[in-house]
Amino acid sequence: MSPAMEQGTPFQRKVWAALKTIPRGEVRTYTQIAVQIGHPTSARAVANACGKNPYAPDVPCHRVIRADGGLGGYSGEGGVEQKRALLREEGVDVD
DNA sequence: AATCGGGCGTACA
């Protein structure tokens, strides 16, 4: 495990765990993740957790999109641009 | 399509 992961908040750990369960080539919405970790109303908090996750591919935050089908954003390098590229490589149609 | 308010966890003063 990465050392950075040991410092995350309890909420963040749940989010990361959920993100890791996303199969390659598929995407999940922030709301879905929120529900999966037991916080159905904390979609925004989930997004916040992801944004504070400048971590390695251990946590595929790029596989998380908005509920309306949009990509949302990306705090990682390359911004939403990189996010889109990754999804497209995994077989996700982002147009 | 654009705008508004609700709702949630974290960081900081």
Add this chain to the structure above:
DNA sequence: CTGTACGCCCGAT
């Protein structure tokens, strides 16, 4: 500990 500001949001006007 209380209050304020913020974010990769969401659903309803």
